[in-house]
Every structure is written in structure tokens, then in C-alpha cells.
Amino acid sequence: MELATPRLRLCALEPAGLRALLGGVAAPGARWARGYPLDGSLVAAAMQLERLDAGADRGPFGLFHILVREAGDLVVGDIGFHGAPDELGIVSIGFGIVPAARHRGYAAEALRTVLDWALGRPEVRAVCADTDLVHLDSQRVLVSAGMRLAAAEGDRKLYEIQAS
16 A cells, blocks of 8 residues: 655555564665664564564554655655554554654654545544654644644653544
């Protein structure tokens, strides 16, 4: 599956792509920006594979590479769901961009695109994300994509957006 914006391509990683990512290997023809994969990318890929290997059906709610078109489809980060929506229709999301590609709007653009896609699906009632209290850039991205602060607990902030 692929989602697109004028500047970005968001390409879903299938199990083989997740395994390659964990092995530090780019897919044939893919180019990774310096600093990719991020630690969070590896955690997300491992979590996805663990669930898939246990027989969980994530459906289309997986991990997507964020590719910048003007840079020749360079992978600058990823965005993805932590699994399929739960019984209440809530799905959790996370994202990361390599340091050299930050502050260019890529994360917010990717997040808006994925949120629009998810919130348009009948099984999704809400999307949530959490971040460390000190990650102000991530908080700005979440707000700029239309998410609102739902709770602050300890050193974490929880953001959400409801389907209309």
C-alpha cells in the first residue's frame, strides 16, 4: 500500500521489508538518509513482526517509510500504527524523522496524510499518539496535524483526534 502527497511517498512495509529493516538492509532500489533507521524505527519494526509472527492481523495498519520525492525517494523516516484498532476503534500511531530532515514539515505532512486515511476507515473512531514531555517538536507536529492534547501523565503527553 502507498499513500502520497505532493512531496512525499508513504510506502507500507510488508513482513520481508520489516525483517530487512531490522537487519539494517534497505530494500532493493531504496536509499536511506544518513541516520536511518532510527532507534524508534527498529522498535516499531520489531513490534510489528512480533505481532505478525504471533498470528495477529494488523490489516493495513502497519509501518510506512517516508520517502522524499525531490530527493529521489530518499527514506528520511517512518510513520506507523502500533497495531490494528482496538475494540473501541482506537488506533495508536508513532513517527520519526532523521535529524538532517527535520524542520521541513515532512513529519506533519506524513502525519496528516496517515490521519486522513485512518479516520476515513469505518473501523477507526480515533487515533492517539503519545510523546515525552520534553519532545516539543513532536508535540508541535501532532498539534499541527490536528491532534489535541488529551492528557498529561507523568513524563508523557497523550494526543488524540476523533473521526467525524
